[in-house]
Amino acid sequence: MADTLAAAYDARLAAGEIRPDPAQKRGLEALVRLEADLAQAQPSSRLKALFRKPESQRGVYLAGPVGRGKSMLMDLFFETAPAEKKRRTHFHVFMGEIHRLIDAWRKGDAAARKARFGQAKGDDPIPPVADVVADQARLLCFDEFQVTDIADAMILGRLFEALFARGVTLVATSNRLPDELYKDGINRQLFLPFIDLLKSKVEVVEIAGPHDYRLDRLRAAGTWFSPNDPDNQRSFDRLWTEMLGGEEETGGELEVLGRRVTLPRAAGGMVRASFASLCSVALGPNDYLALAERFHTVFLEDVPKLTPSRREEARRFVLLIDALYEGRTRLIVLAEAEPQTLYPQGDGAFEFERTASRLQEMRSADWLADR
Incomplete structure (x- = not known):
């Protein structure tokens, strides 16, 4: 035996x-x-x-x-x-x-x-x-x-x-x-x-061999899916399932300054969350830093095109991407548009150009390999 x-x-x-x-x-x-x-x-x-x-x-x-x-x-x-x-x-x-x-x-x-x-x-x-x-x-x-x-x-x-x-x-x-x-x-x-x-x-x-098997999947599928149509939704779902590799979504929690942030769709070092759950609620830099520390891979879905009336959500999105960028986190996104057209005008639109640049870098092969 x-x-x-x-x-x-x-x-x-x-x-x-x-x-x-x-x-x-x-x-x-x-x-x-x-x-x-x-x-x-x-x-x-x-x-x-x-x-x-x-x-x-x-x-x-x-x-x-x-x-x-x-x-x-x-x-x-x-x-x-x-x-x-x-x-x-x-x-x-x-x-x-x-x-x-x-x-x-x-x-x-x-x-x-x-x-x-x-x-x-x-x-x-x-x-x-x-x-x-x-x-x-x-x-x-x-x-x-x-x-x-x-x-x-x-x-x-x-x-x-x-x-x-x-x-x-x-x-x-x-x-x-x-x-x-x-x-x-x-x-x-x-x-x-x-x-x-x-x-x-x-x-x-x-076990630190040179080959990253999850990276193969990300390179083959890509990490930015737009527009948010049925075809890209299916591709995004398929990649999430492949990356899980049969693991169960057990969910996760972050404890930040005495508060708990619940993330229902998590498995090990991976988490799947919607734009609304992370950027349309009262979360801040400490929450996003804790997220980047806890998870090595983030699947972010339903990212909308942002208008001037949604400047607070745009601001939180900038903070989220900054935290994931500094944490060298792998990011897979399902969005309505490409990074450079997500927030074309409104308060902070000029500063958002840096976020768009970071999003482009985070989808590159070098970024994925580095993480």
């Missing part, structure tokens, strides 16, 4: 679905090793499983740029992994659940705690929360592992120490190496013990 993952990968190679990639092979080898470790750790009988304390295996942390096949490898591993209880999700979704569990423990009375957690005593929410998570899954596979929120950073060390102690094994993909997590974050020194713990519990493998 320990060679199931390798066989699944070879089958994809033979079918032409993927092509040989030395960087991916290193990640594959690490996951094949973990597959064997998990198989060996399985109790030989149900009776032994009742009395044997589960042990955490040395997991795998796949780090590297966008589009190198990290998620594909993890998904293949997850499908074949010999673990009875396993879960694959995006890291930000998982952390949202953790915060809700912590809140439920702190606010619940004894009866509510007993119903939710099977226990009621104590002031520390981490042990009962870890019990719930470990009971649901002994193998956790996280896509898009990243830490930007101080609330996440301050609980990760104790949470994962508790999870590892309960026999949970971790597999994760990330655009950042462990030492780069929560970089420049507030009180980062308090986060460093978690980094040390993480590196002691996973094998870190860099």
Whole structure:
């Protein structure tokens, strides 16, 4: 059974679905090793499983740029992994659940705690929360592992120490190496013990090959779709589906200065949003900067031709594009017109020329490759 993952990968190679990639092979080898470790750790009988304390295996942390096949490898591993209880999700979704569990423990009375957690005593929410998570899954596979929120950073060390102690094994993909997590974050020194713990519990493998497979799709399809007619709408939808690669839209949230910005159509590091949802509501620079930090690819649809009466929306659009530009974010747009004719006259129309220039640059092959 320990060679199931390798066989699944070879089958994809033979079918032409993927092509040989030395960087991916290193990640594959690490996951094949973990597959064997998990198989060996399985109790030989149900009776032994009742009395044997589960042990955490040395997991795998796949780090590297966008589009190198990290998620594909993890998904293949997850499908074949010999673990009875396993879960694959995006890291930000998982952390949202953790915060809700912590809140439920702190606010619940004894009866509510007993119903939710099977226990009621104590002031520390981490042990009962870890019990719930470990009971649901002994193998956790996280896509898009990243830490930007101080609330996440301050609980990760104790949470994962508790999870590892309960026999949970971790597999994760990330655009950042462990030492780069929560970089420049507030009180980062308090986060460093978690980094040390993480590196002691996973094998870190860099998948940083020269080929970006998502970039191939963007180059082939283009990133600016106008006018906003049925043909371009279908092309925009098709590209979004291809870029998802079968992933589910789990949605996302940004927390900005105590406020929450909800983004229903998000999956990992990609988000799809309308012009109205980002520029026709009271959002500002901090919101757009948080968006650029959280997502590497933004699909922006239904961008209208702007008139002088919509100068506030034009101003917000300028701020949005500035944030995405500075964040080196990939931008795919469905619009009524080309960038240079989106806002031809009105307050700020002269300044909008710089935005149009940036939009042209952001659709270029060099920009896409650089990101």
